[in-house]
Amino acid sequence: MPPLDMPADIIGAASAWPFEEARKLVKRVERTGQGSVLFETGYGPSGLPHIGTFGEVARTSMVRHAFRVLTGDRIPTRLVCFSDDMDGLRKVPDNVPNQDLLRRHLGRPLTEVPDPIEPGISFGHANNARLRAFLDRFGFDYEFVSSTALYRGGRFDAALRLMLERLEAVMAIMVPSLGAERAATYCPFLPIHPESGVVMQVPLVSHDVAAGTISWRDPATAALFETPVTGGHCKLQWKPDWAMRWHALGVDYEMAGKDLIDSVKLSGQIVRALGSEPPEGFNYELFLDQNGQKISKSKGNGLSIDDWLRYASPESLSLFMFQKPSAAKRLYFDVIPRAVDDYLGFLDAFPRQADKEKLGNPVWHVHAGEPPAAEKLQPEGGAGTTLSFAMLLNLAAVANSEDPAVLWAFLRRYAPGVSPATHPRLDGLVGYAVRYYRDFVRPAKRYRAPDDIERDALLGLDAALAALPEGASAEEVQTALYDVARPIPRYQDFKAKTATPERPGVSNEWFNTLYQVLLGEERGPRFGSFAVLYGIPQTRALIRRALDGGLIADHVAFLAGRGTAPA
């Protein structure tokens, strides 16, 4: 991290939430005198990483960076992404193949269940690898930690023996939080069955602190087992597990969703019973879908991480995560363009801002204090401006093209000399806009068949286009358009500004016909400009496809290919 060239009082007064969070840690360090700080995020590898996983790592990284700035980077920090991969497989996920295979392994640790996709590797390990690839894709600085590896490697042994020693205290914390039925059988230790390998949820028969063992009975056979709590022979129940981990690793900071408020409370009490201080942290609000429902993987509502990254940059998602973690936010497709344009706007403003504002600017947090320069378009004789994503989406619709090169042709008209080489991030935006067009705009198109009058008019237009000289300008095409329609009574407009009885104007209906029949839209671009950029021969081909019914047939096929019915 490069040194931050800002006065200490400005940094000290920074009020963005990552700074507020980091100050809790500064106080903690002052109180305890500790020489380093550990951040943790948790992950359950029973499924693929999701957008909440990203949010938690991104937000924790922002707090970590703020802490480093507040302390001048004098206190070493680490971020651990902890995978709870020794957890037993509770139910077979609906969205994976080989359901039978998984069903045979129900109850066993995820790292003992074969992966339904990749042979020769466990479900837990496979999902761990997916998580790491996912995090690496964003360039997060983290250390991956496997629960299974630590349990089996003995890293938790001392903490596990301590918990056994303080079992009464732990029970006293947990039991009141449980229903009567569960309380009667609750035990924080979950022995791994030595024969079946299943993570057993059984009542405690007895325990031996000196030996470090628990005794329990197999409910199926009534056989009595004595199992060491150490060495990976036992796992802990969720809340004691969290607490034990905090204690054993010395976790100083972990945030969690508000659904875990009670868990944080109980785990905090347990970690105190083990003689450690619970980590700092806060509870962020959950994400909702378009209708205000909680996003859940099983329901498949809301937005997946892949959905977002198909249409927008990781930075824009990072910005979304930065903004108001304490408010429940709706997370669905429509918020993407807004997030992208907010991001571009903040990036644009950053160089103009004073230090104090910079520390409050989301891009400072998104880019760990070093936001890149905004890519601007410089029209001839004009000031540079940042092209908004909203405008690019319009352009993609206007260009009626899934080809980024066509959009670049539009952009060069505005600012000659620009290219993907000079504006690589803008090129990324162009790619996103094109995809958005393909996935949202194009499916909504409704092509209309021309009637006889329209058919004649289109034939006339085709002939007029054919008669244009090579390299005709947009204006010449536009003029040709008017001249084709002017003699046709349906399109004559005698109320137009410049209309005379001899030379009537041309009504909007003519253009609307072109949009509806040729582009499948109710509105469209200035047609002269469109035809030139799209290409005169291509436009003529488009007209022919409209006349022979090809456009409608193509669109039906396109929709069928996507599995959607025509609009």
Add this chain to the structure above:
RNA sequence: GAGCGCGUAGCUCAGUCGGUAGAGCGCCUGACUUUUAAUCAGGAUGUCCAGGGUUCGAGUCCCUGCGCGCUCACCA
């Protein structure tokens, strides 16, 4: 039952330390165009949920209430 979040323009939402209410979209007018909507300039729009309190001053802080929604109470 317990714990939260939200309520601001037609819609979606910002609003930092308490100091004359903002953005985007939409809408209206105009520029450009031979009259259409990539663009540009300008404009209109508010019971800041309600009531009370603190204050010289409250969208903002405190209390109460109303409405909408979420989470937890089995597991993680």
